[in-house]
Amino acid sequence: MSTLPPKGFLLLEDGTLFLGRLVGPTAPTVAEVVFTTNMTGYQEVFTDPSYRGQTVVLTAPQIGNYGVNTEDPESAKPQVAGVVVRELSPTYSNWRATGGLREWLEEHQVPVLTEVDTRRLTKHLRSAGVMRGVIGVGDTPSREALAVLEGCPSMEGLDLATVVSTREVYSWGKPDATYHVVAYDYGIKRNILRLFEAHDCRVTVVPSDTPADRVLAMNPDGVFLSNGPGDPDAVIYAPAAIREIAATKTPMFGICLGHQLIGLSFGARTEKMPFGHRGGNQPVKDLETGKVLITSQNHGFAVVGSVEGVEGAPDLAITHVNLNDGTVEGLRHRTLPIFAVQYHPEAAPGPHDAVPLFDRFLEALRNRRQ
Numbered sequence: 001m002s003t004l005p006p007k008g009f010l011l012l013e014d015g016t017l018f019l020g021r022l023v024g025p026t027a028p029t030v031a032e033v034v035f036t037t038n039m040t041g042y043q044e045v046f047t048d049p050s051y052r053g054q055t056v057v058l059t060a061p062q063i064g065n066y067g068v069n070t071e072d073p074e075s076a077k078p079q080v081a082g083v084v085v086r087e088l089s090p091t092y093s094n095w096r097a098t099g100g101l102r103e104w105l106e107e108h109q110v111p112v113l114t115e116v117d118t119r120r121l122t123k124h125l126r127s128a129g130v131m132r133g134v135i136g137v138g139d140t141p142s143r144e145a146l147a148v149l150e151g152c153p154s155m156e157g158l159d160l161a162t163v164v165s166t167r168e169v170y171s172w173g174k175p176d177a178t179y180h181v182v183a184y185d186y187g188i189k190r191n192i193l194r195l196f197e198a199h200d201c202r203v204t205v206v207p208s209d210t211p212a213d214r215v216l217a218m219n220p221d222g223v224f225l226s227n228g229p230g231d232p233d234a235v236i237y238a239p240a241a242i243r244e245i246a247a248t249k250t251p252m253f254g255i256c257l258g259h260q261l262i263g264l265s266f267g268a269r270t271e272k273m274p275f276g277h278r279g280g281n282q283p284v285k286d287l288e289t290g291k292v293l294i295t296s297q298n299h300g301f302a303v304v305g306s307v308e309g310v311e312g313a314p315d316l317a318i319t320h321v322n323l324n325d326g327t328v329e330g331l332r333h334r335t336l337p338i339f340a341v342q343y344h345p346e347a348a349p350g351p352h353d354a355v356p357l358f359d360r361f362l363e364a365l366r367n368r369r370q
């Protein structure tokens, strides 16, 4: 018989308190509290480095029923600060499972606040905006928890990409692949690397602050700018390197944080969104074909612009917009072989509607060789 976990709480910075039961470490854990509407793919969400510095609320009412496995992680370990759920499944069943979610999160010391009214919490974050929150043990926040909450920096202005990036250069894919891509790692997800491999590319993954001349010396067919956590505007060294590579007409492709950095490199601004887009069913319109894609997303910042264009960046054209709120979801350079999307064509988790974008990048690599 397992004993009931102790009582626990989530206190938001606006004073709203949510009660539940706490599984895992009991020391106060503070982070930005965001919600995702993904129904499945919790292991991919928890291991996505873009979630660094965030506590994730899952709107799906039961999490963990298919366990965890060794194939789905998007990085070596969970990256989230904390997890908030309605129900943490007490059991799991799946042919791929190698263990339970609860045990896996406990092993990695990630606190889970369970038995929370996640519907009320999500509605609150939707109307008040995402904000910092502290998870702790008991049903009244201790003075220590309040102090920790007070000391938590805002996500705005925070460079987390540099923190999660690889320290060393490494290779992915078959050495005899046709194309060579250099990927800037701002918090890269493994499924992006798997998809490059499946598209006949070998990838050299480099630290986020690698100078442009070092990247160009690797003689890449194309350069990829990865997803990643934190405020894009705080990755201050990235735009200069991106502009230097762009000037050589090397094809470039950016996803999520990479998309935002391309925007910033050519004069655009980024801004924090009220509650972001996180989930597997965000409708995006491709303005060039008129087609609507259902996309996987995870971002809290966006490039400022609309269907009319990107503010401050006349060299960039808008290629995609979000149909829920009209925000910018895709960009391309008007004269250079550079394009980027705010959403996640690599899915993991989520729909595969946008996977053909990898073919588009491949086409740019092919064209360059001709």
Ligand SMILES: NC(=O)CC[C@H](N)C(=O)O
Pocket: 050, 226, 227, 228, 229, 230, 231, 232, 255, 256, 257, 258, 298, 299, 300, 301, 302
């Ligand atoms: N998934 C990502 O790359 C997220 C980008 C950025 N950290 C944001 O929140 O908007």
